[in-house]
Structure formats: structure tokens, C-alpha cells
Amino acid sequence: TASATASSATNSAASAAQPAEVAAECSTVVESNDQMKYNVSQIDIKKSCTSFKIVLKHTGQMPKTSMGHNLVISKADDASSVASEGTGEGASKDFLKVSDSRIVAHTKMLGGGEEDSIVLDTSKLDANSQYKFFCTFPGHFGLMQGDVKLVD
Numbered sequence: 001t002a003s004a005t006a007s008s009a010t011n012s013a014a015s016a017a018q019p020a021e022v023a024a025e026c027s028t029v030v031e032s033n034d035q036m037k038y039n040v041s042q043i044d045i046k047k048s049c050t051s052f053k054i055v056l057k058h059t060g061q062m063p064k065t066s067m068g069h070n071l072v073i074s075k076a077d078d079a080s081s082v083a084s085e086g087t088g089e090g091a092s093k094d095f096l097k098v099s100d101s102r103i104v105a106h107t108k109m110l111g112g113g114e115e116d117s118i119v120l121d122t123s124k125l126d127a128n129s130q131y132k133f134f135c136t137f138p139g140h141f142g143l144m145q146g147d148v149k150l151v152d
């Protein structure tokens with residue numbers, strides 16, 4: 001498949017922040033593309049996982065300056081303002097206010113062919129709260145968002 005080629009090209013970039021290994025059922029891969037879309041609308045996190053790994057792959061070819069994607073997680077109520085304030089930080093900050101305490105986790109901003117991953121400490125997720133994942137690149141929030149659900 002094309003993804004094998006893409007990931008080998010970005011291994012060196014991703015390895016710098018390689019997180020610890022987690023069990024297979026405690027990880028997932030989310031793809032994003034040049035059509036400004038994620039390939040999933042929901043990420044299920046098993047409550048039994050103490051940590052949960054999310055890999056974001058940009059399967060497109062466009063550069064991050066024109067079609068950048070990240071994956072940011074916050075409570076659903078905070079998502080819109082986290083996204084708009086992140087966008088306001090500008091390209092030099094990859095459109096993210098990294099000191100924002102409302103951000104549960106985030107990948108870096110990716111261009112086509114790149115990937116990055118995050119490992120969530122699931123104990124930091126409140127089972128009684130709603131969470132979302134989304135992209136903070138300008139104009140992407142409307143199409144690029146989904147729910148993060150804690151499941152049994």
C-alpha cells in the first residue's frame with residue numbers, strides 16, 4: 001500500500017518523539033488527507049487502557065503550509081475556542097497555543113506524507129466529560145473534528 005512508502009519517508013522525523021510502546025488494543029491510527037478530512041469521526045478509548053496511543057498520518061501530498069493537519073484533544077465544550085485561539089497563534093507556532101491547559105494532548109502539525117503520535121494518560125480523562133479531537137489549521141475545524149469516547 002501507499003502508506004508503507006509514506007511512513008518510511010518520515011521515520012526519521014517521527015522517531016525523535018517516539019513514545020513508549022503500548023498494547024495493540026490501546027492504540028489507533030487516524031488518517032488525514034488533502035481533502036481536509038480525517039478518516040474517522042470517533043476515537044474509542046478503552047477504559048481498561050492505562051495509556052492510549054493515537055497515530056496521526058497525513059496521507060496527502062500537500063505541504064503543511066497549505067494543508068497542514070494536527071490532532072488536538074480537549075473537552076468538547078472547549079474545542080471551538082481552543083481551535084480558534086490556536087489558529088490565532090499563526091503559522092510560526094503551528095497554529096497552536098501549546099501552553100493551553102485545556103489541551104489534553106496534541107500532535108505536531110503535519111504536511112503530506114508525515115506522521116506523528118501521542119500517548120494519552122487515560123487517567124486524565126474524566127468519564128463524565130465529553131471530549132473532541134480536531135485540527136487547528138485555519139479553516140479546518142468545521143470539517144476536521146470528531147468525538148473521543150471512553151468505552152468499555
Ligand code: ZN
Pocket residue numbers: 036067068069070135136137140144
Ligand atoms: Zn487540518
